[in-house]
Amino acid sequence: MTEPSAAARALARLYDLDLRDDPGDLDLYLALAARSGGPILELAAGTGRLAVPLAAGGHAVTAVDNDPAMLARAATRRHAAGRAAADRLELVEADLLDLALPSAGTFQLGFVALNSLFLLATRSRQRRVLEVLAAHLASGGLAAVDIWLPDPDDLARFDGRMILEYARHDPETDHDVTKIAAARHDAATAVVELTSVYEEAGPGESPVRWIRRDALRLVGADELVAMAEDAGLRVEQIGGDYGLEPIGPGSDRAILVARKP
Numbered sequence: 001m002t003e004p005s006a007a008a009r010a011l012a013r014l015y016d017l018d019l020r021d022d023p024g025d026l027d028l029y030l031a032l033a034a035r036s037g038g039p040i041l042e043l044a045a046g047t048g049r050l051a052v053p054l055a056a057g058g059h060a061v062t063a064v065d066n067d068p069a070m071l072a073r074a075a076t077r078r079h080a081a082g083r084a085a086a087d088r089l090e091l092v093e094a095d096l097l098d099l100a101l102p103s104a105g106t107f108q109l110g111f112v113a114l115n116s117l118f119l120l121a122t123r124s125r126q127r128r129v130l131e132v133l134a135a136h137l138a139s140g141g142l143a144a145v146d147i148w149l150p151d152p153d154d155l156a157r158f159d160g161r162m163i164l165e166y167a168r169h170d171p172e173t174d175h176d177v178t179k180i181a182a183a184r185h186d187a188a189t190a191v192v193e194l195t196s197v198y199e200e201a202g203p204g205e206s207p208v209r210w211i212r213r214d215a216l217r218l219v220g221a222d223e224l225v226a227m228a229e230d231a232g233l234r235v236e237q238i239g240g241d242y243g244l245e246p247i248g249p250g251s252d253r254a255i256l257v258a259r260k261p
């Protein structure tokens, strides 16, 4: 695994602090895994927030990410989950856009969680994500992709203004952390340029600042369905929440569940 920089390690740790409030999506993937069986492929798996508990739940999981600092945290989490879970979880450092695992064609479930699709911030890359997912599934395997559907008020806030996201204590470092973010939405490209600024300090220390810049291309539910169909998947459900209640007016997520014929 590539040795991550201090900034990359800090940003990976702060990613987990961002997600201290559980998004509540694990039960969805446990239910899909119960439906499909394993092995399971997670693309853009990050720090193993979902992959580790899926492995602990008895499934063979392959978790792919291109950020070694995120994967280092996933490895720590895997170790903490015990020997049996650790044996079932393979961490792969790779760009998912080029992914061609030797086990392609065997996965019973493949998924891209929590808006990760947006980070592949062009339409052609996002289409490629669905193609890679489809190529790695076994015939009859399930694909799931979870995206946020911002409403007009959300988009109106993406005008470049700085917003205080949180002030939190990080128990891992005993640091107080303040996060400020500014986002700018380009309606022509559907791309949101997001800058996240974290300042942290331990008791009596001078603050340290870390900055992350992301480009996120927003995708609507219709476009997600089209991407899945173009990748050869048969769409079975579009949920509007993690309970997979059908999407409708006011839904703030689209969760696509599709099957490889």
Ligand SMILES: C[S@@+](CC[C@H](N)C(=O)[O-])C[C@H]1O[C@@H](n2cnc3c(N)ncnc32)[C@H](O)[C@@H]1O
Binding pocket: 043, 044, 045, 046, 047, 048, 049, 050, 064, 065, 066, 067, 070, 094, 095, 096, 097, 112, 113, 114, 115, 116, 119, 120
């Ligand atoms: C929002 S995080 C999601 C992590 C995890 N799925 C979760 O739900 O907590 C997105 C992840 O996508 C990864 N990522 C972005 N572009 C990627 C690429 N081209 N190949 C592999 N991973 C990528 C990032 O490194 C990051 O860890």
